[in-house]
Amino acid sequence: MSKDYPATGGAGGPGGIEILIGLLSKLPGLGPRSARRAALFLLKRRESLMEPLARALMETSANIKTCSICHNLDVNDPCAICTSPKRDRSIICVVEEVGDLWAMERVASFSGLYHVLGGALSALDGIGPDDLAIGNLVRRAASDDVSEVILATNATVDGQTTAHYIADVLADAGVTISGLAHGVPVGGEIDYLDEGTLAAALKARKKL
Amino acid sequence: MSKDYPATGGAGGPGGIEILIGLLSKLPGLGPRSARRAALFLLKRRESLMEPLARALMETSANIKTCSICHNLDVNDPCAICTSPKRDRSIICVVEEVGDLWAMERVASFSGLYHVLGGALSALDGIGPDDLAIGNLVRRAASDDVSEVILATNATVDGQTTAHYIADVLADAGVTISGLAHGVPVGGEIDYLDEGTLAAALKARKKL
Numbered sequence: 001m002s003k004d005y006p007a008t009g010g011a012g013g014p015g016g017i018e019i020l021i022g023l024l025s026k027l028p029g030l031g032p033r034s035a036r037r038a039a040l041f042l043l044k045r046r047e048s049l050m051e052p053l054a055r056a057l058m059e060t061s062a063n064i065k066t067c068s069i070c071h072n073l074d075v076n077d078p079c080a081i082c083t084s085p086k087r088d089r090s091i092i093c094v095v096e097e098v099g100d101l102w103a104m105e106r107v108a109s110f111s112g113l114y115h116v117l118g119g120a121l122s123a124l125d126g127i128g129p130d131d132l133a134i135g136n137l138v139r140r141a142a143s144d145d146v147s148e149v150i151l152a153t154n155a156t157v158d159g160q161t162t163a164h165y166i167a168d169v170l171a172d173a174g175v176t177i178s179g180l181a182h183g184v185p186v187g188g189e190i191d192y193l194d195e196g197t198l199a200a201a202l203k204a205r206k207k208l
Numbered sequence: 209m210s211k212d213y214p215a216t217g218g219a220g221g222p223g224g225i226e227i228l229i230g231l232l233s234k235l236p237g238l239g240p241r242s243a244r245r246a247a248l249f250l251l252k253r254r255e256s257l258m259e260p261l262a263r264a265l266m267e268t269s270a271n272i273k274t275c276s277i278c279h280n281l282d283v284n285d286p287c288a289i290c291t292s293p294k295r296d297r298s299i300i301c302v303v304e305e306v307g308d309l310w311a312m313e314r315v316a317s318f319s320g321l322y323h324v325l326g327g328a329l330s331a332l333d334g335i336g337p338d339d340l341a342i343g344n345l346v347r348r349a350a351s352d353d354v355s356e357v358i359l360a361t362n363a364t365v366d367g368q369t370t371a372h373y374i375a376d377v378l379a380d381a382g383v384t385i386s387g388l389a390h391g392v393p394v395g396g397e398i399d400y401l402d403e404g405t406l407a408a409a410l411k412a413r414k415k416l
Contacts, residue, residue, distance in 0.1 A: 017272060017281065020264040026257055028249050029242040030235075038235045040307050042265065043272060043281055049234055050269045056228040057262035060247075061254045064225060073225065073251060099248050 017043075069140070071116035071133050073098050081114060088112045090147040092140060094166065096120050096154055104152065112150075115140065120158040121165055134166060141173040148176040155182065225251075277348070279324035279341050281306050289322060296320045298355040300348060302374060304328050304362055312360065320358075323348065328366040329373055342374060349381040356384040363390065 017039055025035035042050040066072075067079035074080055081087060091112030095101050101114050117132040141149055151166055153159035167177050182200035184193060193201075225247055233243035250258040274280075275287035282288055289295060299320030303309050309322050325340040349357055359374055361367035375385050390408035392401060401409075 016283070017268060020261075020268045023257060023261045023264050027238075027246045029246060030237055034237040036307060036310065038237060039268075040281075040305070041236050043268070043306075046269045049231060050265055053228075053231045054262045054265035054269065056231050057250065057258055057265070060225060060228045060251070061258045061262065064251060073248075075224070097248070098251075099244060102244065 070114045071098075071118060071136075072101055072114060086111070089145045091150065092137070092146055092148070093150045093152050094137060094163075095152050096159060096162070100152065100154075112148075117153070117162065120153055120156070120162040122158045129165065129169075132162070134169060137166065138169060138173065141170050141175050146175055148178060149173075151177065151179045155180075278322045279306075279326060279344075280309055280322060294319070297353045299358065300345070300354055300356070301358045301360050302345060302371075303360050304367060304370070308360065308362075320356075325361070325370065328361055328364070328370040330366045337373065337377075340370070342377060345374065346377055346381065349378050349383050354383055356386060357381075359385065359387045363388075 020042075021032070021035045021039045024030055024038050025032045027035075030038060042053070063075050064073050065075070065077040067074055067077050067082055069078045069082045072079040072081060076083070088111050091110075092115050093104060093110060093112055094115045094117060095104065096117050096119055098116055101116055104110055104114070115133065115137045117134065117137075119127055119132055121127055121129065121132065137149075140146060149166075149170060151163040153163045163179060170177055181204065182197065183204055184190065184197065184201045190198070228250075229240070229243045229247045232238055232246050233240045235243075238246060250261070271283050272281050273283070273285040275282055275285050275290055277286045277290045280287040280289060284291070296319050299318075300323050301312060301318055301320055302323045302325060303312065304325050304327055306324055309324055312318055312322070323341065323345050325342065325345075327335055327340055329335055329337065329340065345357075348354060357374075357378060359371040361371045371387060378385055389412065390405065391412055392398065392405065392409045398406070
């Protein structure tokens, strides 16, 4: 009976709840305590949630591929966006992660193509240009179809460093390079805004 | 491209990330946003986390049984606690849920047996005595081995109602019925304590 005691009086082995809790606690947003709660929640809903989740994990792991063109995740390679006849092939939006691509798609106001870098340059984490999908992006930008590259990396130091680096690399590619506008978030309150955003919004002020 | 758009340009079907995110978002502690994050986190760690988690869910779902004596969860029925020769068979600690049993075991200062009710009486949620494992408890308490029943239900209205109900039911069973002490939590600060706890601690004050 140790402090890690989760469940079964030490009866581990196959089907051990300890293993399940340990794996669940590795998910972002779940600590040891919430992993225990999630495990119990699942054990109460075996047929309606636990087994479907196990199957979904297995199938997704087996079926989801990384698109060889834009590095999006999809059941097909190339992905549904890269192969869609409805997308504007002249604009490529560069994002750090697949989650950023999903966020852009939820907005539903961009109809071009994407390029997922797989992260951002970071001296601290030892991530250099060779660790990101930048060479691939340069080749795509050199194609005749492409007229604009939108750099939609995060507005963090690493994200902006990455954007500047890519802008330099693409300087001779003959494409327009643009970035997302900075400013007051829609619905945002001035009083709660950080100084950097407020300064950027002020600098980029527009005539009404 | 709807607001629910999570991943693949509408390419659902087998292996669809949407399904996985939907299932993950049903776990306690994970909302839609953190479920998306968890799904991406898993897809980046297929061999080290995603597939082991799928297997652990499958195996746990298949192997874990509810103990027919105390309603604990274990790979064996009766569970490791009920069959352990090291446990004191004269004391039964009554808890609402398996998670409470785990919490008691982590403390490692109780060596008796347990009885998991499967919830608490609740007029609001329509949970009556027949929905809980109370009949089973009465039969266990009537056994000659048992001399004490500790009611360790939650210190909530429902938990305390349940404790009083069980104390009534067991009144003629010839066993000592006890409850957990109320008082100042160890390490707790008086200033931050609720009035109910403070009143209980004052009432149960001890000579030093």
